[in-house]
Amino acid sequence: MKRWLPSLPLTLTVIAFWMVMVADLSLLQWLFAVLLGLVIPLFAARLDREFARIGRLRLVPKMLGILLWDVVMCNIEVARLVLGRETRITPGFIWLPLEIANIHGIATLTSFITLTPGTVTAALSEDRKYLLVHVLNLKDADALIADIKRRYEVPLMEIFP
Structure with missing residues (x-):
C-alpha cells in the first residue's frame, strides 16, 4: 500500500488544492484531482528531502x-x-x-x-x-x-x- 500511496496527507492536499484552483466541482475535475493526488506523491517520494531542524x-x-x-x-x-x-x-x-x-x-x-x-x-x-x-x-x-x-x-x- 505504501508503494502506491506513499503519503495520504499529500494526496489529499493535492486533491484539495486542485479543486480549489479550478473552482469546478464537475466529475471530470474530481477524477483529474484524484489522478494528480495519486501520481504526484509517487514522484515526491523519490526526492531527496532535507528535514528542517529548528533551534532557538x-x-x-x-x-x-x-x-x-x-x-x-x-x-x-x-x-x-x-x-x-x-x-x-x-x-x-x-x-x-x-x-x-x-x-x-x-x-x-x-x-x-x-x-x-x-x-x-x-x-x-x-x-x-x-x-x-x-x-x-x-x-x-x-x-x-x-x-x-x-x-x-x-x-x-x-x-x-
Whole structure:
C-alpha cells in the first residue's frame, strides 16, 4: 500500500488544492484531482528531502520585526530612487558568501532578501556557499554583505542550526 500511496496527507492536499484552483466541482475535475493526488506523491517520494531542524525560536519575533522595519524603510528608499533622477541609481550584483548551511535557513534568507524592496536573490551556487543578489542601488558591496549577515544570516543560523 505504501508503494502506491506513499503519503495520504499529500494526496489529499493535492486533491484539495486542485479543486480549489479550478473552482469546478464537475466529475471530470474530481477524477483529474484524484489522478494528480495519486501520481504526484509517487514522484515526491523519490526526492531527496532535507528535514528542517529548528533551534532557538525565541529569535523569530525579533527577526520578523527587523524584516518589517527593513521592508518599510526600503520601500521609502526605493520610492525616493524611482521618483528621483535616474542617474542616482547604481544597480549591481553581489555574491554573498554564506555561512549558514541548513537549506531551510538559506531559503528563509533568500525570502527575506527578496521581500526587502530593492534587492532580489538571483541564484544559489551549486555548493550552497554563495548567493547571487541583485541590488537596485549598490553603493558599498562590503557594507551590504556585512549588513545582510548581521541582520539576517547570523540570527537565522540560530533558528536553523
